[in-house]
Amino acid sequence: MVKIISSVLADIGLGTWPLFLKDRFFMLALLAGVVAWMVLWFTVIPTFTVGRDSIVRIIILTVIWYPLLEEILFRGIIQKYLFNKPWGCSNFVSLSVANWLTSLLFVAAHFWYQPAIWAILVIIPSLAYGFFRDRFTSIYPSILLHSFYNAGFVGLNIIGQ
Numbered sequence: 001m002v003k004i005i006s007s008v009l010a011d012i013g014l015g016t017w018p019l020f021l022k023d024r025f026f027m028l029a030l031l032a033g034v035v036a037w038m039v040l041w042f043t044v045i046p047t048f049t050v051g052r053d054s055i056v057r058i059i060i061l062t063v064i065w066y067p068l069l070e071e072i073l074f075r076g077i078i079q080k081y082l083f084n085k086p087w088g089c090s091n092f093v094s095l096s097v098a099n100w101l102t103s104l105l106f107v108a109a110h111f112w113y114q115p116a117i118w119a120i121l122v123i124i125p126s127l128a129y130g131f132f133r134d135r136f137t138s139i140y141p142s143i144l145l146h147s148f149y150n151a152g153f154v155g156l157n158i159i160g161q
Contacts, residue, residue, distance in 0.1 A: 012076035013139035020132065020141040029128050029145055037152040055158060062154050067146035070106070074126075075133040075142045078102050083134065099130030125149050 009015060020026050082088040082098035090097050103126035110119035125146070132141035 012072060012080060013133060013137065013142075014072075014076065015138065017140055018136040018138045020136050020138075023135075023141075025135070026132065026141060026145070029132070030148060032128075033125075033145075033149045033152055036149075037156055040153070041156055059151075059154060063147050063151045067143050067150055070109075071129065071139045071143045071146055074102050074106050074109075075129055076139045078105060079130055079133055095127060095131060096134050099127060099134060102130055103127050 006015075079096075079098050079102040082101055083096060085098070088096065088098035088101075092100055103123050106126040107119055107123050110122045114122070129142040129146055132145060133139055135141075
């Protein structure tokens with residue numbers, strides 16, 4: 001039973017921890033998040049207000065729970081499935097077709113709970129998450145990057161109140 005669970009986890013990208021924390025592209029992706037937060041800080045009014053009693057709930061959901069679930073579903077299951085198709089691993093603008101299709105689905109999913117412009121802009125970080133899924137055959141980098149980006153977004157909203 002343990003062997004089956006281990007195999008399933010490895011198949012969706014939750015096997016061994018890859019060495020991505022020293023990867024220059026991963027470091028650039030983290031830096032891009034900081035730059036994006038600065039742009040948002042100077043150009044956009046915070047998009048939601050947070051009552052002091054719900055800050056912890058929002059942080060847990062947005063920084064931990066959503067990135068974990070979304071990355072397991074989109075990068076771990078969907079992108080992996082599409083990448084295994086004969087055409088899924090081919091490249092379009094230096095990114096896998098599987099990544100592009102998964103990112104379009106990711107954007108579509110965000111239309112349910114975000115304004116249209118925010119949902120559309122989600123394509124940029126989604127392509128980055130997918131890039132690291134392909135690069136390391138793991139979703140650990142995607143989860144960490146997704147959590148990092150969300151943490152900055154939530155932080156800006158809390159500070160901007």
